[in-house]
Amino acid sequence: MTPRIKHDKPDLRSALSSSVGKKVLTGVTGFAWAGFVILHMAGNLSYFGAGEAYNEYAHKLLSTGPLLYAVEIVLLVCLVIHAILGVNIYLGKRRARKQGYSTYRSAGRPGLQSPSSRTMILTGVVLLVFLVIHLKSFKFGPGIAEGYSLLVDGEPIRDLKRLVTEKFQHPLYAFGYTGVMVLLGFHLRHGVWSALQSLGAMNRRLTPLIYGIAALLAVGIAAGFIVLPLYIYFFAP
Amino acid sequence: MTIHLKVWRQSGPDAKGELVGYTLENLNEDMSFLEALDVLNEELIKKGEDPVEFDNDCREGICGSCGLMVGGIAHGPMKATAVCQLHMRHYKDGDTIVVEPFRATAFPIIKDLVVDRSAFDRIIAAGGYVSVDTGGAPDANSLPIPKEDVDEAFDFATCIGCGACVASCPNASASLFTGAKVAHLAHLPQGQVERKERVVRMVDQMETEGFGDCSNHGECEAVCPKQISIAAIAKMRREYLRALFG
Ligand code: HEM
Ligand code: FES
Numbered sequence: 001m002t003p004r005i006k007h008d009k010p011d012l013r014s015a016l017s018s019s020v021g022k023k024v025l026t027g028v029t030g031f032a033w034a035g036f037v038i039l040h041m042a043g044n045l046s047y048f049g050a051g052e053a054y055n056e057y058a059h060k061l062l063s064t065g066p067l068l069y070a071v072e073i074v075l076l077v078c079l080v081i082h083a084i085l086g087v088n089i090y091l092g093k094r095r096a097r098k099q100g101y102s103t104y105r106s107a108g109r110p111g112l113q114s115p116s117s118r119t120m121i122l123t124g125v126v127l128l129v130f131l132v133i134h135l136k137s138f139k140f141g142p143g144i145a146e147g148y149s150l151l152v153d154g155e156p157i158r159d160l161k162r163l164v165t166e167k168f169q170h171p172l173y174a175f176g177y178t179g180v181m182v183l184l185g186f187h188l189r190h191g192v193w194s195a196l197q198s199l200g201a202m203n204r205r206l207t208p209l210i211y212g213i214a215a216l217l218a219v220g221i222a223a224g225f226i227v228l229p230l231y232i233y234f235f236a237p
Numbered sequence: 238m239t240i241h242l243k244v245w246r247q248s249g250p251d252a253k254g255e256l257v258g259y260t261l262e263n264l265n266e267d268m269s270f271l272e273a274l275d276v277l278n279e280e281l282i283k284k285g286e287d288p289v290e291f292d293n294d295c296r297e298g299i300c301g302s303c304g305l306m307v308g309g310i311a312h313g314p315m316k317a318t319a320v321c322q323l324h325m326r327h328y329k330d331g332d333t334i335v336v337e338p339f340r341a342t343a344f345p346i347i348k349d350l351v352v353d354r355s356a357f358d359r360i361i362a363a364g365g366y367v368s369v370d371t372g373g374a375p376d377a378n379s380l381p382i383p384k385e386d387v388d389e390a391f392d393f394a395t396c397i398g399c400g401a402c403v404a405s406c407p408n409a410s411a412s413l414f415t416g417a418k419v420a421h422l423a424h425l426p427q428g429q430v431e432r433k434e435r436v437v438r439m440v441d442q443m444e445t446e447g448f449g450d451c452s453n454h455g456e457c458e459a460v461c462p463k464q465i466s467i468a469a470i471a472k473m474r475r476e477y478l479r480a481l482f483g
Contacts, residue, residue, distance in 0.1 A: 009480065010437050019412070019450050020440050020477040089408070089450045096342050096409035096449030102256060103335040105309035107316070107405065110466075111459030117452065118407065194453040197467070200474035204466050 022085050027198030029082035030191050036075055037184070041224040047161065048231075052152055054164075059157040083128055090121040112211060116189040116218075123187040130180045137167060168232035177229045185222030192217055238264050238325065240273065241333040244289055247346055254346070256335065266326040270313060271296060271303060273325055274336075290349040296321040298462060301397030304404065305350055306337040311401035311460040319399060319462040339404035343411070343447040354400050356446035357414060363442035364435035365418040367427045380426060390424035393417045393472075395463040402457035402465075408449030413457035415443045416469035423476050433480040440477060 015021045047054045061068060106113045141163055142148050148159040168174045192214035196202055202210065239262050247254030264273055271293050278288035294302035298319040305320045307313035313323040344352040402413035419436045422428030451470060458467045
């Protein structure tokens, strides 16, 4: 007979704040943002589309109304959780080794410690600050009322393309944005793989493969974002 | 060969420590690193000085007693090697080697290079056991366990509990150690009875001891003398989710 053992199943709250739960949450929320970032990048590229593709795309997004709000709320909640946990893990790490080594070296492979994995907190905080500025410039920036409007099928819609083009003609904005997107690439270089490992989805065979794919994805996403400001700064009329 | 050592000396748990330089001449390159420290200690004792305290026992890489940061890497630069099996032939005449204790808040320094790793014992005591009577050793092959499971379980069971994973981890996390225990027992029929509460209790104890959270740097796997894969950590997370929702 198999003896019965009382399962002291943790309540959800203490489970989510456990060492494993924190990582699962960082992973899920990081993934949600990674997914958003990929869609955003693809959306940006419609700038290069024919006619008013860019403005029409932006307009279509806005017109989804409640759906858009729902997605925005999910993203906001994810970001708050992600940032709080990221800082929490970072502070915990400092408590866990109060006196550092006088000499420390990484032993290299199969370890995956990298400049990208070591700077997650730094790139993360830069992303947070950037996000505030970015939303202020565009999402909550000048719109139809401020004259950034054009007529499509007789209906006035926001001329986001003009705003974006103007913004990125400033070197500070164009190169600042470029720099931050490089840092996003760094965050995702470790982040994409790390999130999968945090969710327990990795094993000995998958890890090297996924780690490689994560690098391609990170470079691809960063490059996808960077072409827009650089194109506008150097080539836009 | 001549080797310059910079060794962490600390007279007691609360004393302030410092790196002290020593030069060892006429070392034999076939000596192990711990034997080189033995030579240093003989010289110190002859001079009437306090010898350097360091942990060791089997000196054949199986007991997990030894553990030093050698040149900034847990157990030194050679892969799959405990520091007792690191040999001086891997160094060049005239090299300088920094030797520090495994550092973590959960591994307080007792003296010099000796740290208290009983936090690991308490993690094991929290769940790394099988409480049911499993009887005597059964006949080989009488317990039907798929080969893949046996192989996995065995790989995770090779952990000698040395603490190199914690020492090398930028976060001082004990996730590889704990994950290895959890994953080992989760793969075997004997481990099923406590499967759920084991992972919850061991993870809980790991935090209580003051280890950091895992950031998936994977540095632990690179220094592990038994080359235990961070797949153990992924398995621990799956087991945790299973205990929670399963
Ligand atoms: C565009 C926004 C962001 C994306 C796409 C993103 C993505 C990710 C991903 C996928 C991970 C891996 C999760 C894991 O290891 O389980 C991660 C980790 C991390 N993120 Fe973010 N992140 C973003 C913003 C931020 C912000 C705003 C912060 C902090 C203020 C931050 C701090 C961190 C930290 C510290 C980690 C590492 C956690 C650890 O050490 O275990 N991230 N991020
Ligand atoms: S002394 Fe036993 S493992 Fe090194």
